[in-house]
Amino acid sequence: MRFTKAYIPTTKESPKDAQLPSHIYLSRAGFVAQVASGLYNFLPLGKRVLRKIETIINEEMAKCGALEVDLSFVTPAELWQESGRIEKFGKELLRFRDRKDNLFVLGPTHEEMMVSIVRNRVTSYKQLPLNVYQVKTKFRDEARPRFGLMRAREFVMKDGYSFHASTEDLDREFDAMEAAYKRVLERLGLTFRIVEADSGAIGGTGSKELMVLAESGEDTLAVCDTCEYGANVEAARRAPRSVIPEAPQADFARFKTPNIKSIEDLSGFFHVDPYYTLKAVVQRAVYTEGSELVCFFIRGCDELQEVKARNSIGAIDLVDATEAELAEIGLVPGFIGPLDQDKIRIVMDNDVRGATHMICGANEADYHFVGVDLNVMNESPFADLTAVQVGDGCPHCSGKLLHTKGIEVGHIFKLGTVYSAPLKAEYLDENGRSQPFIMGTYGMGVSRLVAAVIEQHHDEKGCIWTHATAPYLVNVMVSNIKEESHMAYAEELYASLQARGIETIFDDRKERFGFKMSDAELIGFPFTVIVGKELENGQVQILIRATREIITVEAADVLAKIEELSR
RNA sequence: CGGGGCGUAGCUCAGUAUGGUUAGAGUACUUGGUUUGGGACCAAGGGGCCGGAGGUUCGAGUCCUCUCGCCCCGACCA
Numbered sequence: 001m002r003f004t005k006a007y008i009p010t011t012k013e014s015p016k017d018a019q020l021p022s023h024i025y026l027s028r029a030g031f032v033a034q035v036a037s038g039l040y041n042f043l044p045l046g047k048r049v050l051r052k053i054e055t056i057i058n059e060e061m062a063k064c065g066a067l068e069v070d071l072s073f074v075t076p077a078e079l080w081q082e083s084g085r086i087e088k089f090g091k092e093l094l095r096f097r098d099r100k101d102n103l104f105v106l107g108p109t110h111e112e113m114m115v116s117i118v119r120n121r122v123t124s125y126k127q128l129p130l131n132v133y134q135v136k137t138k139f140r141d142e143a144r145p146r147f148g149l150m151r152a153r154e155f156v157m158k159d160g161y162s163f164h165a166s167t168e169d170l171d172r173e174f175d176a177m178e179a180a181y182k183r184v185l186e187r188l189g190l191t192f193r194i195v196e197a198d199s200g201a202i203g204g205t206g207s208k209e210l211m212v213l214a215e216s217g218e219d220t221l222a223v224c225d226t227c228e229y230g231a232n233v234e235a236a237r238r239a240p241r242s243v244i245p246e247a248p249q250a251d252f253a254r255f256k257t258p259n260i261k262s263i264e265d266l267s268g269f270f271h272v273d274p275y276y277t278l279k280a281v282v283q284r285a286v287y288t289e290g291s292e293l294v295c296f297f298i299r300g301c302d303e304l305q306e307v308k309a310r311n312s313i314g315a316i317d318l319v320d321a322t323e324a325e326l327a328e329i330g331l332v333p334g335f336i337g338p339l340d341q342d343k344i345r346i347v348m349d350n351d352v353r354g355a356t357h358m359i360c361g362a363n364e365a366d367y368h369f370v371g372v373d374l375n376v377m378n379e380s381p382f383a384d385l386t387a388v389q390v391g392d393g394c395p396h397c398s399g400k401l402l403h404t405k406g407i408e409v410g411h412i413f414k415l416g417t418v419y420s421a422p423l424k425a426e427y428l429d430e431n432g433r434s435q436p437f438i439m440g441t442y443g444m445g446v447s448r449l450v451a452a453v454i455e456q457h458h459d460e461k462g463c464i465w466t467h468a469t470a471p472y473l474v475n476v477m478v479s480n481i482k483e484e485s486h487m488a489y490a491e492e493l494y495a496s497l498q499a500r501g502i503e504t505i506f507d508d509r510k511e512r513f514g515f516k517m518s519d520a521e522l523i524g525f526p527f528t529v530i531v532g533k534e535l536e537n538g539q540v541q542i543l544i545r546a547t548r549e550i551i552t553v554e555a556a557d558v559l560a561k562i563e564e565l566s567r
Numbered sequence: 568c569g570g571g572g573c574g575u576a577g578c579u580c581a582g583u584a585u586g587g588u589u590a591g592a593g594u595a596c597u598u599g600g601u602u603u604g605g606g607a608c609c610a611a612g613g614g615g616c617c618g619g620a621g622g623u624u625c626g627a628g629u630c631c632u633c634u635c636g637c638c639c640c641g642a643c644c645a
Contacts, residue, residue, distance in 0.1 A: 011579090013594075015578080015579090036637085109645070144644090317643090512602085514603095514605030
């Protein structure tokens with residue numbers, strides 16, 4: 001492609017609405033242009049990157065025997081009513097009516113549609129397994145789109161769905177998809193981590209997220225400094241504590257603790273480690289229908305992890321309880337304990353099961369119990385409720401957990417029969433019995449990956465594309481197009497690079513050296529061959545974008561050098 | 568959906584507290600000339616419903632009311 005024939009509108013200034021590096025540079029370098037909140041146009045360069053990522057995904061899917069399909073973007077609302085997700089998705093589902101007044105939605109994900117294309121067609125276990133996918137525009141009417149392409153309303157996602165006759169076969173496919181996704185990210189040249197994730201209210205037996213590591217990531221991950229273990233903090237686990245503080249010696253007693261309400265005050269008052277105090281966190285749990293107050297008990301040294309807490313009781317949402325709500329049911333903030341009270345539903349953290357030497361509220365103003373043996377609570381519900389903290393032990397090895405930020409570019413789920421059962425998507429097993437499909441689902445954010453590459457690879461000059469994602473691998477730049485011999489050499493080099501199948505752009509614009517260099521760095525081609533005054537000595541230079549190093553090579557050896565560098 | 572901010576040339580922004588010539592700058596664009604290794608210089612041009620509607624006023628980019636859009640923080644985000 002000749003620059004003079006291309007459409008690459010670069011700008012010196014960044015759009016005022018852009019905050020993130022990916023948003024700023026993708027806009028400035030002419031890859032994308034914003035249309036409205038959460039809506040973007042992909043310009044020629046952006047489209048090339050998108051297609052490259054898509055191609056790599058398609059190639060890896062083909063290796064796994066997954067079949068590409070293309071489902072309608074506009075989907076009848078009935079399907080969503082059938083699965084019950086029309087309410088669940090709420091306003092994120094963009095709905096509208098056609099001329100005949102039928103209700104439709106723009107597909108935000110395609111579980112329902114995918115199930116509908118196999119149900120009543122795939123009818124026998126002999127036709128299983130089946131893995132179908134598409135790379136398609138999705139639309140979610142997000143309450144607050146932000147961060148440029150990272151959280152757009154309209155975006156491109158690869159969504160795949162597999163159908164199985166057994167959980168063992170689903171497990172096999174799930175592992176195969178994890179491996180395929182890993183290969184995709186490796187080929188794209190990204191640094192990433194595959195982490196355990198919260199499966200959410202959608203259920204299923206397991207899910208993993210693919211996280212591209214970047215400062216600007218929206219998700220916090222707990223990762224082991226030694227082994228491969230990583231998890232979204234929403235789902236992270238930790239090893240049992242290795243260092244247990246010395247236990248306070250006290251017989252069970254009710255103790256006057258005037259105005260001692262916080263864990264800090266309490267541990268100070270009794271001179272005990274917060275480990276031996278019991279923290280009560282009261283939340284109003286909101287369900288599909290109705291709500292109730294729930295008290296979560298965890299050790300004083302721990303923090304409640306909200307997603308875990310929510311999952312432990314199947315709530316949709318948790319909101320802080322007000323003092324008035326507590327007073328209404330007769331609880332005194334600061335003095336709430338699990339013993340001898342039936343005023344509120346409680347959930348205990350796994351780590352306090354059988355705990356002894358504890359201090360907890362006595363459910364009476366200005367009184368705590370000391371020397372509590374929580375074995376008396378063994379009949380109450382327990383769950384993992386706590387957030388892992390930096391320095392906690394890895395659950396798989398002797399390493400320590402660290403926190404890092406990630407961009408979620410993929411999420412794979414073992415769905416089981418969550419969709420197939422309500423949608424009555426069934427097949428006949430060996431015994432002629434009707435069974436719902438056992439399903440898996442595998443998503444990858446294609447347009448988000450475009451942004452993720454830049455979040456992970458950029459500098460103060462602009463984009464730094466990896467070899468696999470670059471819109472063009474090589475930029476042949478003539479510093480002064482009036483020099484006929486320079487142009488002649490560049491034309492020849494351009495032709496021979498193309499003949500070798502190397503994607504090349506030829507900067508033949510009538511611009512000054514500095515202007516073209518800045519553009520080359522802003523756009524971020526991996527290699528820019530500078531054809532200029534060095535040619536008098538039979539040499540040209542190559543700018544290596546990643547390091548901004550400029551190397552001088554013999555004019556005759558450029559092709560070989562590029563091939564060597566790009567290997 | 569709560570809180571905050573911003574809408575003026577393709578882009579980035581002045582101008583709005585205190586209403587008053589023909590609404591400005593930089594950049595980008597067009598033409599001519601001089602330049603040619605890190606976003607050059609000179610000259611001449613084109614480009615605006617001052618987000619929209621209503622109001623106050625002799626007069627509104629500027630004041631009032633309503634609205635629409637965009638961004639940020641939070642809530643939300645299978």
